[in-house]
Amino acid sequence: MSAKREIAVWPGAIALALATAYLIALLGAEKQGVIIALLTAGIIFVVAAASFGLTGIASESFNSHEDAMAVLAVGGALAIAAFFHDNHFVLLLVTTVLLYSVATLGLNVQFGFAGVLNFAGASFFGIGAYTSAVLNAQTAMPHLLVLLCGGLLAALAGSVLLLPVLRTRGHYAAVVTIAFALLLKTFLEVNDVLGGPQGMQVKGMRILGWSFNDNIEIGGISLSFYMNYFVLSLLLLVVTFVLVRRLERSWVGLNFDALRLDETAAGCFGIDVARWKITAFLIGNFLIGVAGALFGMVGGFVAPNNYTFADSLILVSILLLGGIGNPWGLVVATIIVVVLPEKLQTIQEYRFLLYALMVIAVLLFRPEGLLPRPVRRYFPGWRP
Amino acid sequence: MTAMTSTMISMLEARGLTKHFGGVRALDGLDLNVARDEILGLIGPNGSGKTTFFNVITGIYGLDAGRVMFDGADITNASGRAVYHAGMSRTFQRSRLSLPLSIFDNIMIGNHKRLRQGLWFNLVRRGDFKREFERSYAEARALVEVFEPALADRMFEPVAGLPMIDRRRIEICRALISAPKLLLLDEPSAGMTHDETAELMNDILLVRERNRHLAIIIVEHEMGVIERITDRCVVLNFGRKIAEGPYRAVAADAQVQEAYLGAA
Numbered sequence: 001m002s003a004k005r006e007i008a009v010w011p012g013a014i015a016l017a018l019a020t021a022y023l024i025a026l027l028g029a030e031k032q033g034v035i036i037a038l039l040t041a042g043i044i045f046v047v048a049a050a051s052f053g054l055t056g057i058a059s060e061s062f063n064s065h066e067d068a069m070a071v072l073a074v075g076g077a078l079a080i081a082a083f084f085h086d087n088h089f090v091l092l093l094v095t096t097v098l099l100y101s102v103a104t105l106g107l108n109v110q111f112g113f114a115g116v117l118n119f120a121g122a123s124f125f126g127i128g129a130y131t132s133a134v135l136n137a138q139t140a141m142p143h144l145l146v147l148l149c150g151g152l153l154a155a156l157a158g159s160v161l162l163l164p165v166l167r168t169r170g171h172y173a174a175v176v177t178i179a180f181a182l183l184l185k186t187f188l189e190v191n192d193v194l195g196g197p198q199g200m201q202v203k204g205m206r207i208l209g210w211s212f213n214d215n216i217e218i219g220g221i222s223l224s225f226y227m228n229y230f231v232l233s234l235l236l237l238v239v240t241f242v243l244v245r246r247l248e249r250s251w252v253g254l255n256f257d258a259l260r261l262d263e264t265a266a267g268c269f270g271i272d273v274a275r276w277k278i279t280a281f282l283i284g285n286f287l288i289g290v291a292g293a294l295f296g297m298v299g300g301f302v303a304p305n306n307y308t309f310a311d312s313l314i315l316v317s318i319l320l321l322g323g324i325g326n327p328w329g330l331v332v333a334t335i336i337v338v339v340l341p342e343k344l345q346t347i348q349e350y351r352f353l354l355y356a357l358m359v360i361a362v363l364l365f366r367p368e369g370l371l372p373r374p375v376r377r378y379f380p381g382w383r384p
Numbered sequence: 385m386t387a388m389t390s391t392m393i394s395m396l397e398a399r400g401l402t403k404h405f406g407g408v409r410a411l412d413g414l415d416l417n418v419a420r421d422e423i424l425g426l427i428g429p430n431g432s433g434k435t436t437f438f439n440v441i442t443g444i445y446g447l448d449a450g451r452v453m454f455d456g457a458d459i460t461n462a463s464g465r466a467v468y469h470a471g472m473s474r475t476f477q478r479s480r481l482s483l484p485l486s487i488f489d490n491i492m493i494g495n496h497k498r499l500r501q502g503l504w505f506n507l508v509r510r511g512d513f514k515r516e517f518e519r520s521y522a523e524a525r526a527l528v529e530v531f532e533p534a535l536a537d538r539m540f541e542p543v544a545g546l547p548m549i550d551r552r553r554i555e556i557c558r559a560l561i562s563a564p565k566l567l568l569l570d571e572p573s574a575g576m577t578h579d580e581t582a583e584l585m586n587d588i589l590l591v592r593e594r595n596r597h598l599a600i601i602i603v604e605h606e607m608g609v610i611e612r613i614t615d616r617c618v619v620l621n622f623g624r625k626i627a628e629g630p631y632r633a634v635a636a637d638a639q640v641q642e643a644y645l646g647a648a
Contacts, residue, residue: 243507246506246507246510247506247507250506250507250513251492251496251499251500251501251506252501252503252506252507254485254489254492254493255496255501257482257484257485257489258482258485258493261482261483261484261485262480262482264444264464264480265476265480265482265493266493267443267463267464267465268442268443268444268464268467268468268473268474269468269473269493269494269496269558270464270465270468270469270496270497271465271493271496272465279503375484375485375486375489375540375541375542376485376486376489376540377540378514378517379514379517384521384525384539
């Protein structure tokens with residue numbers, strides 16, 4: 001697209017390259033001292049870059065060349081995976097980031113776009129995971145279809161909440177979802193068919209005879225079996241990202257915004273508030289469920305304690321941290337929230353304290369999140 | 385003269401509208417007609433029921449009694465959605481734009497019924513969506529240009545940064561973009577200077593030049609505006625109609641003067 005003022009690709013590309021290199025260094029670092037030094041350096045660098053106006057230039061370049069940036073970001077993820085190709089721990093961590101990103105994107109459709117607060121994100125994630133546990137054990141259903149079922153089941157379970165969510169607004173709707181989270185955990189704990197409090201094993205994924213739980217050997221190079229899951233998760237994230245982006249950049253996304261910002265005015269202009277709230281809630285839960293179904297197979301194990309209210313709060317805090325409504329911000333926030341406690345073993349115990357502090361800091365100093373959502377452009381680079 | 389011919393074919397016909405809030409009768413058996421091509425001024429002291437009238441016919445409040453016919457169809461207690469789809473749109477006394485959204489987005493909210501809303505169309509058929517988007521953009525831009533050409537080049541800027549007059553303009557564009565049959569303006573001059581109001585009224589009249597069949601009901605405290613643009617006025621007090629007719633006749637009415645100034 002020819003623009004009146006040409007915005008270059010390279011600032012965004014450099015930012016992505018730096019981020020990739022930084023993540024490789026951080027993920028590879030073993031000693032706590034090195035990790036803390038890296039984190040400090042990272043924060044100082046970002047703050048310095050921001051005060052010199054460099055981040056503004058980079059984000060401008062990001063916004064006007066989003067498709068190119070997305071391709072580069074996928075390249076960055078692949079570079080990280082290639083670097084750690086035989087490292088189980090890092091690949092599992094990266095895969096977790098990818099799947100949590102899918103889940104928070106789903107949450108973003110609900111809360112970020114349509115304003116429907118969902119404090120049961122982890123529950124829907126868990127419904128997806130339990131779906132793959134049961135279906136993989138009891139049926140011969142193709143595993144890609146199991147992922148779909150995980151999403152559909154999460155959406156279906158979520159539809160129990162539709163009536164209360166539609167009849168209440170704001171905080172009251174949020175309380176309803178909290179009740180759901182508590183109920184689901186109890187239901188899983190007392191249900192022996194689903195393994196009770198001990199949970200159950202999940203069989204690994206297998207597509208057309210290709211088992212995801214076997215290490216890969218290609219021409220003398222051995223790859224961790226997590227590489228399978230990494231690739232599939234990356235694909236899932238790309239598809240979800242495109243879907244959520246298109247949703248935002250359409251009349252549907254506009255309806256979501258309109259009813260979030262002023263339900264009464266939206267009604268006066270013909271917007272069917274109930275229909276679009278339902279749409280957002282179901283799409284969101286579907287995405288969270290699909291991510292959960294795949295995550296169940298990655299982890300190989302599901303238990304009620306993995307999907308508690310506290311985990312839902314983590315998902316919401318990712319949303320607040322990243323910038324409500326901005327998918328790029330969500331991915332960045334997911335990286336921070338998932339990777340930080342894993343690398344900083346010393347703070348593992350205090351992870352919730354850390355999240356709380358981060359959320360408070362963001363709300364105080366940057367209320368719109370690390371990467372605030374820009375004004376909607378239906379087609380990036382489009383000029384009249 | 386226009387008043388005589390226009391009452392024959394009604395765009396809006398309200399009979400016996402009654403609305404209580406607790407012990408307060410906000411509307412008390414109000415009858416009101418608007419003709420197809422008429423600009424009707426709705427005036428009266430604060431609390432006389434003008435905004436309540438707008439709110440009961442646009443589905444924000446339910447009626448306690450009465451009947452509303454709009455362009456031949458019964459819209460009594462219809463939802464806001466149904467009223468909008470029937471061809472009525474409004475502005476609000478206190479601006480209700482979505483501030484973080486762009487000018488274009490805000491206007492497109494008003495264009496809802498002419499945009500295709502299916503998920504498949506919006507998510508998958510992006511080529512078709514783009515054509516609809518470009519067409520809508522051209523329409524919105526043309527409408528904004530009538531009001532303020534400078535705004536037409538800022539269609540993708542957030543509304544939050546704009547001054548009051550521009551927000552009003554956009555709110556009126558949002559109401560006009562769907563080519564309604566009846567436009568309800570609730571105190572368009574609120575928060576604006578005298579000159580700004582005059583300018584805005586000229587623009588509204590300009591839009592009406594193009595769409596002769598647009599009927600307008602305007603609630604306004606600025607009597608200069610009422611005098612200049614309305615064909616006919618209805619004066620409310622305590623939810624009742626106390627006078628009706630051309631502005632000059634109504635302004636001279638003893639009851640109206642008493643309602644505004646208190647008993648002499």
